[in-house]
Amino acid sequence: MKARLSLTVNGEAHDVLVPVHKTLLEVLREDLGLTGTKHGCELGECGTCTVLVDGAPVLSCLALPVDLAGATITTVEGMAEGGRLHPLQQAFAELGAAQCGYCTPGILLTAQALLADRPSPTRQEIREALAGNLCRCTGYTKILDAVELAALRIGVPR
């Protein structure tokens, strides 16, 4: 059974006709061409596919678009504004927090939700916020550093 849905993604309204059991992850990647959202397990175990729904981190592999009418969805493609990178994106690039880069979109969005909630998180709070996002490359060190740097820069705009 297919459903006709209206989804607001990165500030743009999209009308899609998709099978009702198709996940948000699949609709984003396959119907909207937003391949910045990655998958690591499609079972809700790794955090790789995290997007923001009304500002909160959601595992898109477990979310169904039929439930999301009227919601505001943000993917990694929507983080930069008018060609200007989000401070998290800037810091991740500068500090080497993205190695293979595959877990990066999910971590960026989870961190964005954290900073919206707690603009000056402690390192432990960052660890706790990102505990559901697996990264196999970095040992998390540069990721924690980058979130700290971004928080600092958001607090004191350059």
Next chain:
Amino acid sequence: MSEDPRGSFEGKHEFTVIGQPLPKIDAWAKVIGETKYADDLFLPRMAYGRLLRSPHGHARVGRVDTTRARALPGVYAVITGADLPRVRFGILPVSQDEEALCTEKVRMVGDAVAAVAAVDEETAERACRLIDVEYEPLPALMSIEESLAHPEVRIHEYGDGPNVHKNVSLQFGDIEAAFARADLVREDVFFFEGNTHLPMEQHAAVAAAGPDGKLTLWSSTQTPHYVHRLLAKILETPAAHIRVVATPVGGGFGGKLDPFAHEIAACRLSQLTGRPVKIACTREEVFYIHRGRHPVLMWIKTGFTRDGDITGCHLRTWLDGGAYGSYGVASTFYTGVINPVTYKMPVYKFEGARIFTNKPPCGPKRGHGTPQPRFALECQLDKAAEQLGLDPAEMRKRILAEPFTKTANHLTVTTIGLGECIDRVVEASGWRTKWRGFRSEGASTAPSEPPPEPGRAGGARARTRRGIGIACSAYLTGAGTAVYWNNMPHSGVILRADRSGGVAVLCGATDIGQGSDSILAYLPAEILGIDPKDVHVHPADTSLTPVDLGSYSSRVTLMCGMAAIQASQRLREVIAQAVARKLEVEPGALAFRERKVGVAADWERAVPFAQAVELAETTHGVLAFAGSYAPPKRAGKYKGGGVGPSPCYSYSACVVELSVDEETGEIELHDVWIGHDLGRALNPLLAEGQIEGSVYMGIGEALMEGQIFRKGVHKNPSLLEYKSPTTLETPEIHTFLVETDDPEGPFGAKEAGQGPLLPVIPAIANAVYHAVGVRCDEVPITPEMILKGLELRRQGRPARVGPARIPVFTFKAPVVVESAFGQPADAIAVRPFQP
């Protein structure tokens, strides 16, 4: 220009690019989600493929009936092994034992038997369930012991004995005499459980066959060149008509180094349907693809003088290889051959055997075959230090290998920065105040007794005890020989300068996140005096780029780096000639910096780089230059001497501080200090990232990661059940870069991406012992093991947890060779492919 790639850079400590903490050139695309991994490719008319995999660990394959699957609407093609040429393949020429789609036998749960291409993944999946396969189950052999106990059940018909894939034995010097000279001889048995790479990106491939018979494969592979060669063989299609493109790899760690069933099936399905075909593996399938860390059982006997010097070492390893050969012959050698590189080990004997079992095949995971014996040796050193009454850090410093000498097994070692690595981590960790002697062994320390300072954990819970441990290691910077023997370059670069002042770099190297694309931009930028942003890197496309063998054995920075330096120097020379003519100076007087070429003393007249390119193109024609690199030929002159040689070796020292909860057995890591001799940090940010990632992965292997099988089935093939460290289990990692400026490396650089994993695991085991007096001679170290050890201690028995026995097994008669220990290193020969 000098033969030494650095010779023309007198002010080499005034680098402008080298040594700078620059962002990776591909970081920007990665943080905006623009990087296209294999599964991000969507081509017009593309079909989606799925593999049907065996539910049996070992079975004969009978009739495969695809009638029902073919009849399903939306199915374009269904193939079995009968639709592929009857060719067996394998990454190593000596182990051609795989079929993409099994025809006679399946040897593990997860072996592929058929494949489907359909309009979408769901239809392909449904069609797979409509394929009827007749299996005649055979006994599945799930351990080394079972495989050796049942020679009548043969997993393969080849090898060095029933279910024995490889049996090797090497001896360098008189080992019995070495033990007779010792004041202390220890024999210990260790077990290292197998674990997997777990890249966040699941393997995916897209194949597109054209009506002209040409074929393109985009794949998440670490080695497009080997896949290219093997596809030609497997598909019986001329290699010249196949193009393999490695898409940016979302994590490899050695897991994407073989040709795989999904790649081959995608190609064949595309040839049959005339459509592009994508096959993206599920996470569960990635566990079956595996090629990860071998489970290895080890027996190690080492002689020591009372001062801690090693008189000789005898190591035996038994590797549980899984169902196929893969890189296993190399893995077997690697469990033995790198050990003598770290410390003075004048006499050495190594015996190793790889056994087939009906489990996913093991292969090369980060550190390839060396973390297991490293764990054994470093834990044994800790035990010996205790018996000899020595500080384990000082003991290690005393016995460091000598730079620019040969090891017992004829490996040439160049620079060694291990002493400084030890000093840095000992200093930073506060080792001297925290260590203060071993805890006494056995039951002398009652658990109720308050732990001696510094055993108390910050005065918090008395049941928690703090400990500190140290270990060291060495690793190769690139294998000295290719997977197939040849005398061609291991890495090649083509550099093209254009009139814009931009430079294009074409190289077969594959960026798996380690930053090889960036290295390929930094080195030409440094030599040509331009910005890395002016360099456009085009990697890993077999129809476009010169061969680079692949991202394995920590070879890429050194080998493609040296090739890039050579190509850059050739370009620089031609540009210098043209500019020298214009400025009427000697070419040698010219400096290249700030996007200009000129004489330092007369910099106002310096020519902008873009104009310099035009001058050179005017006189020389198109500016395209090649660089090639092959490592020095230093294979020991004995059978088996080809595995182990490397242009140079990196060194690492690690100190770990942790707490152990004596009630629950839980281990909490507090800090890891790691010193790594990487020759030179071409980009310290990237080097630190490699080291931190290695430490993290070592922590996972030490404390939680392990493949578990029950009744022939993988028990934890998911990211939830297969535990890996999160941000909460990964402690603060303090990295110290030690630079030794190795004459073999590009601008002196050695590897940084694998070696730092090695010492972490034994350092943790040694710290656990320091904390609670329990020797864990097996990893992963679980809370159950700790509690078992504590219970043994309470009973007054030796508090050791680990394997109790070794298999009954006869190794080959050894290849006996004189020890080359202490001989001067081979001179740095003139390298191949120098003008």
